[in-house]
Amino acid sequence: MTSKVFVETNILLNPKFDLNDYEQVVTSIVTVEEIDGLKKDPVIGYVARRVHWNIYKAKKSNKIRILTDYDFSLDNRFLSHRNDNYILGFAYQTYRDDNEFIFLTDDLNLYIKAFAFGIPCELFDFKEESNSYKGYEEVTLTDDELASFYENQENSFDLLTNEYLIIKNIKGEVVDKLKWDGKKFCPLGTGASKKDKLDFTHTEKIKPRNIQQELAFDLFQNRLINVKVIFGKHGSGKDLIMATHALSMIKQGVFDKLIFVRNNYEVAGSNKIGYLPGSQDDKLLPFAMPLADHVGGVEGLTKLIDDGVVVLQHLGFMRGRDIKRSLIYCSEAENMTKEHIQLLISRLAEGSALWLNGDFKQIDDNIFKRNNGLKQTINYLKGNELFGCVELNITERSKTAQLADLLD
Numbered sequence: 001m002t003s004k005v006f007v008e009t010n011i012l013l014n015p016k017f018d019l020n021d022y023e024q025v026v027t028s029i030v031t032v033e034e035i036d037g038l039k040k041d042p043v044i045g046y047v048a049r050r051v052h053w054n055i056y057k058a059k060k061s062n063k064i065r066i067l068t069d070y071d072f073s074l075d076n077r078f079l080s081h082r083n084d085n086y087i088l089g090f091a092y093q094t095y096r097d098d099n100e101f102i103f104l105t106d107d108l109n110l111y112i113k114a115f116a117f118g119i120p121c122e123l124f125d126f127k128e129e130s131n132s133y134k135g136y137e138e139v140t141l142t143d144d145e146l147a148s149f150y151e152n153q154e155n156s157f158d159l160l161t162n163e164y165l166i167i168k169n170i171k172g173e174v175v176d177k178l179k180w181d182g183k184k185f186c187p188l189g190t191g192a193s194k195k196d197k198l199d200f201t202h203t204e205k206i207k208p209r210n211i212q213q214e215l216a217f218d219l220f221q222n223r224l225i226n227v228k229v230i231f232g233k234h235g236s237g238k239d240l241i242m243a244t245h246a247l248s249m250i251k252q253g254v255f256d257k258l259i260f261v262r263n264n265y266e267v268a269g270s271n272k273i274g275y276l277p278g279s280q281d282d283k284l285l286p287f288a289m290p291l292a293d294h295v296g297g298v299e300g301l302t303k304l305i306d307d308g309v310v311v312l313q314h315l316g317f318m319r320g321r322d323i324k325r326s327l328i329y330c331s332e333a334e335n336m337t338k339e340h341i342q343l344l345i346s347r348l349a350e351g352s353a354l355w356l357n358g359d360f361k362q363i364d365d366n367i368f369k370r371n372n373g374l375k376q377t378i379n380y381l382k383g384n385e386l387f388g389c390v391e392l393n394i395t396e397r398s399k400t401a402q403l404a405d406l407l408d
Contacts, residue, residue, distance in 0.1 A: 003022055004026075004102065005103075006090070008084075008104075008105050012054075013038075013051060013367075014370050015338075016124075016370065025063060026101065028066065028087055029067065030086045030087050035052060047337075067094070070090065087110070088114060102120050103121040104121075104122055133378055133389070135215070135388065136166060136215055140168045141168070146167070160383035163180055189218065192223065206240060210396070212391065213236075213237055217241065219388045222388065226354065229357070233405075234359060235401040238358075242329065247304075255353070257308060259329065261318065280312070284313075315343075318347055323348055324352060330355065331358075337371045341356070356377070360375070
């Protein structure tokens with residue numbers, strides 16, 4: 001591993017980067033200023049503050065050096081009025097003074113520029129967390145294997161707690177759907193009250209359209225699991241399933257209210273709409289439309305808010321809360337960091353739960369690619385008795401909506 005590195009802004013912001021992995025780390029005053037400019041950013045401000053604290057601790061132990069004097073000998077043939085170019089100049093100075101240093105970046109353009117000027121450079125590899133765990137396994141068994149399985153009921157498939165098993169015969173027909181509870185296989189419905197019956201007062205009557213949705217129904221009716229995730233492609237029914245079950249459980253008295261939380265992040269590549277007038281609810285309402293679509297539109301959602309059934313809450317105001325007998329409902333959670341979801345989980349008092357959904361194809365910023373809270377939640381909590389998840393991989397919205405897959 002490289003022991004001496006010059007690092008640019010993105011590297012220090014990257015949660016995968018650890019100063020302690022290197023013998024010497026050098027950066028520039030330009031990077032320090034760029035990070036300072038991000039401290040008020042509503043999305044990554046906390047990351048910038050963390051980086052400054054890390055630099056402070058590393059500076060006290062002489063682990064990091066910050067260059068302030070700019071002396072770029074390539075000025076006469078290279079424009080230096082952009083921050084990236086100044087950073088490249090500092091990297092050149094560092095290498096010129098000690099050719100054991102490597103310029104570390106995750107910016108392909110900077111990497112190419114460094115190569116052009118003969119500065120040794122490495123692309124920092126921030127491998128994304130795997131989301132191969134789907135919450136279920138599918139197996140195909142012969143008649144003899146089926147007989148042996150039902151006789152022994154052993155977890156020979158190495159399922160994790162709360163992971164589902166879909167059993168097919170050699171014809172490809174589904175013959176059973178079970179859940180491993182950590183000790184035994186259980187039929188669907190285990191963990192739900194025998195009195196449970198979905199109430200569709202506020203939503204259209206729905207039923208599962210495919211096997212994965214059937215598993216998701218079972219997951220959301222299970223009162224023994226407090227943190228639940230469904231993820232998958234567009235139009236697969238994530239918010240419809242969550243909204244229906246959420247309002248049904250409020251009607252039954254399982255929860256007193258639904259707290260809708262979403263990281264108010266606009267679609268990548270779209271223009272920001274700027275300041276929104278009105279109350280907090282007025283400002284948050286456009287981001288709550290995934291819920292509104294399944295409760296009678298804006299009028300239906302407004303009535304639920306007026307009745308105290310639904311509360312719209314800004315993610316930034318959740319710190320310090322003590323949430324009792326409430327369901328925290330989080331849509332579009334692919335645009336959340338690990339720290340965001342940690343914050344939500346830590347708010348759960350007795351009788352509360354957290355439900356999240358997301359689509360990893362709709363991540364809208366690099367910060368969420370490097371530090372994706374939904375993926376890390378799945379990877380770290382899978383197998384915990386209080387956690388469950390299901391991937392939905394079939395678009396059920398309409399045949400027209402399925403055309404979006406053809407653009408991949």
